[in-house]
Amino acid sequence: xxxxxxxxxxxxxxxxxxxxxxxxxxxxxxxxxxxxxxxxxxxxxxxxxxxxxxxxxxxxxxxxxxxxxxxxxxxxxxxxxxxxxxxxxxxxxxxxxxxxxxxxxxxxxxxxxxxxxxxxxxxxxxxxxxxxxxxxxxxxxxxxxxxxxxxxxxxxxxxxxxxxxxxxxxxxxxxxxxxxxxxxxxxxxxxxxxxxxxxxxxxxxxxxxxxxxxxxxxxxxxxxxxxxxxxxxxxxxxxxxxxxxxxxxxxxxxxxxxxxxxxxxxxxxxxxxxxxxxxxxxxxxxxxxxxxxxxxxxxxxxxxxxxxxxxxxxxxxxxxxxxxxx
Amino acid sequence: xxxxxxxxxxxxxxxxxxxxxxxxxxxxxxxxxxxxxxxxxxxxxxxxxxxxxxxxxxxxxxxxxxxxxxxxxxxxxxxxxxxxxxxxxxxxxxxxxxxxxxxxxxxxxxxxxxxxxxxxxxxxxxxxxxxxxxxxxxxxxxxxxxxxxxxxxxxxxxxxxxxxxxxxxxxxxxxxxxxxxxxxxxxxxxxxxxxxxxxxxxxxxxxxxxxxxxxxxxxxxxxxxxxxxxxxxxxxxxxxxxxxxxxxxxxxxxxxxxxxxxxxxxxxxxxxxxxxxxxxxxxxxxxxxxxxxxxxxxxxxxxxxxxxxxxxxxxxxxxxxxxxxxxxxxxx
Amino acid sequence: xxxxxxxxxxxxxxxxxxxxxxxxxxxxxxxxxxxxxxxxxxxxxxxxxxxxxxxxxxxxxxxxxxxxxxxxxxxxxxxxxxxxxxxxxxxxxxxxxxxxxxxxxxxxxxxxxxxxxxxxxxxxxxxxxxxxxxxxxxxxxxxxxxxxxxxxxxxxxxxxxxxxxxxxxxxxxxxxxxxxxxxxxxxxxxxxxxxxxxxxxxxxxxxxxxxxxxxxxxxxxxxxxxxxxxxxxxxxxxxxxxxxxxxxxxxxxxxxxxxxxxxxxxxxxxxxxxxxxxxxxxxxxxxxxxxxxxxxxxxxxxxxxxxxxxxxxxxxx
Ligand SMILES: Nc1ncnc2c1ncn2[C@@H]1O[C@H](COP(=O)(O)OP(=O)(O)O)[C@@H](O)[C@H]1O
Ligand SMILES: Nc1ncnc2c1ncn2[C@@H]1O[C@H](COP(=O)(O)OP(=O)(O)O)[C@@H](O)[C@H]1O
Ligand code: SF4
Ligand code: SF4
Ligand SMILES: [Mg+2]
Ligand SMILES: [Mg+2]
Numbered sequence: 002x003x004x005x006x007x008x009x010x011x012x013x014x015x016x017x018x019x020x021x022x023x024x025x026x027x028x029x030x031x032x033x034x035x036x037x038x039x040x041x042x043x044x045x046x047x048x049x050x051x052x053x054x055x056x057x058x059x060x061x062x063x064x065x066x067x068x069x070x071x072x073x074x075x076x077x078x079x080x081x082x083x084x085x086x087x088x089x090x091x092x093x094x095x096x097x098x099x100x101x102x103x104x105x106x107x108x109x110x111x112x113x114x115x116x117x118x119x120x121x122x123x124x125x126x127x128x129x130x131x132x133x134x135x136x137x138x139x140x141x142x143x144x145x146x147x148x149x150x151x152x153x154x155x156x157x158x159x160x161x162x163x164x165x166x167x168x169x170x171x172x173x174x175x176x177x178x179x180x181x182x183x184x185x186x187x188x189x190x191x192x193x194x195x196x197x198x199x200x201x202x203x204x205x206x207x208x209x210x211x212x213x214x215x216x217x218x219x220x221x222x223x224x225x226x227x228x229x230x231x232x233x234x235x236x237x238x239x240x241x242x243x244x245x246x247x248x249x250x251x252x253x254x255x256x257x258x259x260x261x262x263x264x265x266x267x268x269x270x271x272x273x274x275x276x277x278x279x280x281x282x283x284x285x286x287x288x289x290x291x292x293x294x295x296x297x298x299x300x301x302x303x304x305x306x307x308x309x310x311x312x313x314x315x316x317x318x319x320x321x322x323x324x325x326x327x
Numbered sequence: 328x329x330x331x332x333x334x335x336x337x338x339x340x341x342x343x344x345x346x347x348x349x350x351x352x353x354x355x356x357x358x359x360x361x362x363x364x365x366x367x368x369x370x371x372x373x374x375x376x377x378x379x380x381x382x383x384x385x386x387x388x389x390x391x392x393x394x395x396x397x398x399x400x401x402x403x404x405x406x407x408x409x410x411x412x413x414x415x416x417x418x419x420x421x422x423x424x425x426x427x428x429x430x431x432x433x434x435x436x437x438x439x440x441x442x443x444x445x446x447x448x449x450x451x452x453x454x455x456x457x458x459x460x461x462x463x464x465x466x467x468x469x470x471x472x473x474x475x476x477x478x479x480x481x482x483x484x485x486x487x488x489x490x491x492x493x494x495x496x497x498x499x500x501x502x503x504x505x506x507x508x509x510x511x512x513x514x515x516x517x518x519x520x521x522x523x524x525x526x527x528x529x530x531x532x533x534x535x536x537x538x539x540x541x542x543x544x545x546x547x548x549x550x551x552x553x554x555x556x557x558x559x560x561x562x563x564x565x566x567x568x569x570x571x572x573x574x575x576x577x578x579x580x581x582x583x584x585x586x587x588x589x590x591x592x593x594x595x596x597x598x599x600x601x602x603x604x605x606x607x608x609x610x611x612x613x614x615x616x617x618x619x620x621x622x623x624x625x626x627x628x629x630x631x632x633x634x635x636x637x638x639x640x641x642x643x644x645x646x647x648x649x650x651x652x653x654x655x656x657x658x659x
Numbered sequence: 660x661x662x663x664x665x666x667x668x669x670x671x672x673x674x675x676x677x678x679x680x681x682x683x684x685x686x687x688x689x690x691x692x693x694x695x696x697x698x699x700x701x702x703x704x705x706x707x708x709x710x711x712x713x714x715x716x717x718x719x720x721x722x723x724x725x726x727x728x729x730x731x732x733x734x735x736x737x738x739x740x741x742x743x744x745x746x747x748x749x750x751x752x753x754x755x756x757x758x759x760x761x762x763x764x765x766x767x768x769x770x771x772x773x774x775x776x777x778x779x780x781x782x783x784x785x786x787x788x789x790x791x792x793x794x795x796x797x798x799x800x801x802x803x804x805x806x807x808x809x810x811x812x813x814x815x816x817x818x819x820x821x822x823x824x825x826x827x828x829x830x831x832x833x834x835x836x837x838x839x840x841x842x843x844x845x846x847x848x849x850x851x852x853x854x855x856x857x858x859x860x861x862x863x864x865x866x867x868x869x870x871x872x873x874x875x876x877x878x879x880x881x882x883x884x885x886x887x888x889x890x891x892x893x894x895x896x897x898x899x900x901x902x903x904x905x906x907x908x909x910x911x912x913x914x915x916x917x918x919x920x921x922x923x924x925x926x927x928x929x930x931x932x933x934x935x936x937x938x939x940x941x942x943x944x945x946x947x948x949x950x951x952x953x954x955x956x957x958x959x960x961x962x963x964x965x966x967x968x969x970x971x972x973x974x975x976x
Pocket of ligand 3: 251252253289290291292293295296297298299302307318319320321322
């Protein structure tokens with residue numbers, strides 16, 4: 002593994018302007034992603050987890066410069082990419098691809114599958130028509146579609162097959178980084194594992210690096226090498242997957258893991274589930290953003306915000322990270 | 328038939344019993360059987376989990392119980408026994424008296440399932456106004472109490488809020504308050520936590536269990552999520568392409584699944600054990616209800632399928648004391 | 660909610676101000692000015708006289724300055740003098756305005772009173788016989804040209820049957836209710852037939868959409884009967900888009916009213932504006948057009964009020 006990470010994000014912030022109520026209310030800012038830093042090495046899979054609205058999608062889009070960040074630095078293969086114009090970003094666009102939760106929404110319903118898969122090749126002017134068609138067939142076979150499917154339209158496929166189409170399109174340009182935003186959340190249980198296996202096979206055969214977003218901790222535990230837990234726009238804990246699931250140290254991580262239903266554990270006993278909803282990012286709590294819901298919160302937590310600290314393997318943002326077992 | 332024997336054993340304590348239910352959608356192509364000889368019983372104070380992939384007929388079964396199958400769907404056979412009555416044969420007016428008062432239902436998407444132009448207080452109170460003819464102020468008071476009971480803080484003030492002003496979890500709590508305010512005997516919950524975060528899901532599951540204890544509710548809990556079903560159900564029925572293929576007490580089902588489909592579903596899930604490079608997978612896709620394979624409906628995806636399976640369809644038969652399974656190869 | 664209305668009020672005021680300038684400017688573009696008229700009426704006026712008169716009336720000044728002068732006077736309540744009617748503009752205008760408001764008001768009420776229930780009845784059982792019949796009638800109303808229908812009405816009710824007057828308003832002295840009302844019957848009928856089809860169709864579409872929503876299933880699962888489901892749960896939701904379309908439609912209804920007035924020789928704003936422009940009565944035409952704008956703005960404001968009352972989400976936008 003080379004030393005330069007594929008992606009290195011430092012102090013990334015993304016704020017959205019939101020209008021207040023009433024005609025004369027001023028604009029206020031919603032901090033969707035707040036001072037986030039992480040690195041992603043070649044061949045590694047980093048998962049982002051957290052409740053909906055915590056900023057996972059925004060972080061991924063900002064890191065890929067699909068939505069320019071408000072501040073902070075993003076280095077792609079060692080070179081800074083924030084502030085680059087669309088033209089300078091074009092090579093980057095080739096090497097970073099996205100897969101979304103709802104494959105149907107991202108597939109042009111009027112194009113046959115063959116054309117959809119070949120489209121990125123066309124956009125980037127790669128190969129002539131026959132070559133592109135050949136390549137599209139090869140890609141389709143790699144993701145488990147049949148050559149006969151190439152002339153059919155997206156609506157003629159099931160959700161799982163559509164996700165295969167989206168994946169074939171995403172790998173057409175031989176990207177090195179794939180951002181997968183809830184790629185299996187909309188799929189049937191029996192199809193989820195097929196797609197996860199496919200993503201894993203592609204990772205091995207093409208040395209892909211994944212930024213993998215999911216709210217399903219069991220899927221993350223299976224799929225990711227490293228996990229970053231987000232709360233209210235910040236990373237509150239990050240560690241290798243095994244460490245994080247076996248020895249979580251942030252109270253929020255523990256609560257998330259405890260809330261995840263597990264098969265065969267028997268009926269749940271109503272104990273210690275996290276209360277309340279995440280606070281609004283428009284009006285974040287003082288001190289530690291988690292304190293209104295935290296079972297360990299103390300006076301200190303209301304006053305000062307804990308920094309994300311620890312060795313590079315396991316970082317936690319909690320004043321009491323060394324207390325309280327699982 | 329062992330099956331009928333067994334269901335009638337349960338029926339003494341069953342708050343709700345469905346027998347050989349058939350629901351057909353008369354579409355342009357061939358008629359689809361969204362529910363094919365579906366039978367189960369839900370005893371008072373217990374939870375039956377109905378689990379299966381999308382499109383397998385869970386919602387249709389639930390709606391059939393309340394007589395709310397959307398056209399062109401029709402109940403074409405079977406019985407739904409509640410309180411000594413066969414629900415599909417009751418006149419609509421009598422069904423209206425049962426819905427929301429004695430059998431209630433909550434839905435997946437609490438945002439769209441609540442009316443956006445009325446306050447949650449008035450929507451909760453409405454059930455009382457319909458069934459108990461309570462006066463407006465009284466119903467409002469009862470609604471506020473009910474909202475407080477389902478864990479909405481500052482309920483007196485929140486009751487005036489409209490659905491868009493609440494979080495997803497709060498909306499689902501309001502739905503539950505609405506469903507339970509008339510103290511029904513049966514609650515049908517159709518994927519009530521699917522649209523929620525895991526943390527909120529846990530809260531809602533706890534709330535439902537607490538309400539079950541308080542009211543002695545029989546709950547039919549529908550979900551595609553085996554984990555959720557495992558945490559809330561006493562008994563589980565697994566549905567595949569319109570039919571129940573296996574039914575068992577929850578512990579036994581997850582410990583020792585008998586049907587190859589159930590086994591497949593459990594094995595495909597990334598579990599808590601050591602991380603494997605690949606997940607097990609069920610080959611193929613969920614079949615279209617209009618184009619089921621011949622013989623066993625799972626035969627085109629089943630690893631154990633042989634000629635016998637393609638020739639004739641296995642019926643749901645007793646397999647041990649409280650288990651039923653529809654498979655030629657399932658040794659009890 | 661109050662914030663929302665306040666915002667709309669300010670918007671309306673701005674629209675009115677802008678419109679007043681645009682109308683003023685357009686009137687200025689029309690060939691001829693009052694002095695040209697005087698010249699054509701009195702051949703003895705020399706061009707020096709004309710220039711002097713123009714200076715006297717301020718007509719030699721740039722248009723913005725003239726506009727501001729006019730605006731200042733108008734805000735002070737002085738709308739000028741109508742040459743055509745030889746009266747101050749408000750005095751010439753108000754009777755016509757009252758007639759038009761009466762025509763429009765009655766038509767709108769009638770059209771909604773017929774159209775909304777009809778649309779609802781059609782939506783409850785889509786593709787039933789009732790639905791087909793209502794649809795057929797609605798389309799007939801929409802496709803009949805208004806002026807053609809007007810002529811038909813006149814021929815049938817005035818010429819053949821002779822039961823209703825072909826045009827005008829109550830004669831002086833005829834102040835009984837029926838004397839007044841019978842002049843309204845045909846114009847109102849004409850305009851109502853022209854608009855009721857649209858209202859029926861909007862309501863039908865909105866109601867079908869509302870009845871498809873998840874909350875309708877929730878209401879039924881709660882034990883609500885058909886009446887409560889339709890009137891209690893679906894109606895209010897269905898009215899939200901209907902109010903929007905009806906208010907957008909208000910301008911069209913207005914132009915329909917102007918045509919109807921002309922055919923029935925009904926002395927309303929349509930006829931007044933036509934006469935004022937043809938007679939080069941700038942002051943009158945200007946103010947009349949502004950009042951039409953104002954009327955449409957008031958209509959939209961009422962729609963906003965209804966909208967805000969129907970939809971609790973609106974106050975948070
Ligand atoms: N374009 C936008 N404008 C305003 N707010 C936004 C926008 N996109 C996202 N947000 C807000 O940013 C926060 C994070 O959103 P998102 O990244 O989509 O979360 P997640 O993917 O974790 O569910 C949310 O509160 C969301 O409402
Ligand atoms: N309104 C409808 N029109 C036609 N077919 C329907 C309709 N609703 C449901 N179905 C059929 O019934 C089957 C079962 O649907 P449903 O009960 O909603 O599945 P789920 O198990 O996901 O709740 C679907 O596969 C579909 O074929
Ligand atoms: S800092 Fe305090 S409030 Fe925040 S997570 Fe740690 S213990 Fe909880
Ligand atoms: S009957 Fe045959 S095909 Fe069907 S589940 Fe059993 S083994 Fe598989
Ligand atoms: Mg997201
Ligand atoms: Mg369903």
